[in-house]
Amino acid sequence: MEKGRSSTNLSIQLFILFIVISCSSRQDQNIQLEHRFKERVNQVIENKTDSLIHFQEVYTFQWDKMYVFNPYTSLDTINLKLGFVWKGAKNTLIDKDVESNLLVFVRNMEVVEYVMIRRGFGDFYKIKSNGPFLRSQSSFLVQKGKFGDQNWIFLYKH
Numbered sequence: 795m796e797k798g799r800s801s802t803n804l805s806i807q808l809f810i811l812f813i814v815i816s817c818s819s820r821q822d823q824n825i826q827l828e829h830r831f832k833e834r835v836n837q838v839i840e841n842k843t844d845s846l847i848h849f850q851e852v853y854t855f856q857w858d859k860m861y862v863f864n865p866y867t868s869l870d871t872i873n874l875k876l877g878f879v880w881k882g883a884k885n886t887l888i889d890k891d892v893e894s895n896l897l898v899f900v901r902n903m904e905v906v907e908y909v910m911i912r913r914g915f916g917d918f919y920k921i922k923s924n925g926p927f928l929r930s931q932s933s934f935l936v937q938k939g940k941f942g943d944q945n946w947i948f949l950y951k952h
Contacts (some may be wrong), residue, residue: 853909860925860929893913921951
């Protein structure tokens with residue numbers, strides 16, 4: 795009886811470890827993807843001659859369409875815009891998040907990557923559409939502005 799119980803406990807512990815590693819791996823991936831975005835936006839701001847960010851250059855993995863979702867976007871809205879049910883949408887917590895925009899990259903009706911972008915690094919809330927933005931047409935204008943009394947960075951569809 796003890797051997798069976800310790801085997802079950804070990805299985806549970808290994809499962810929990812797997813979940814923790816998977817979550818931290820996703821967080822690390824998001825940090826890297828957000829960093830690429832932040833780095834490119836900073837380059838655009840510092841370089842007065844180019845005011846565009848080209849997402850096909852920032853995110854070079856294979857994708858056909860990009861969607862942008864603002865804070866508090868419902869999961870139903872995301873699925874409706876994507877045209878299919880994305881089970882991973884609930885893991886983003888975008889429907890409860892006030893601080894981030896969600897960029898979703900799709901290829902062949904499947905989400906291949908997503909990234910949560912903190913609004914302080916670049917805010918998409920003034921764009922009129924969630925997308926889809928085709929890879930070849932994924933350039934956005936970067937502009938400094940004010941959000942209340944704070945300096946802010948806005949992105950507009952070019």
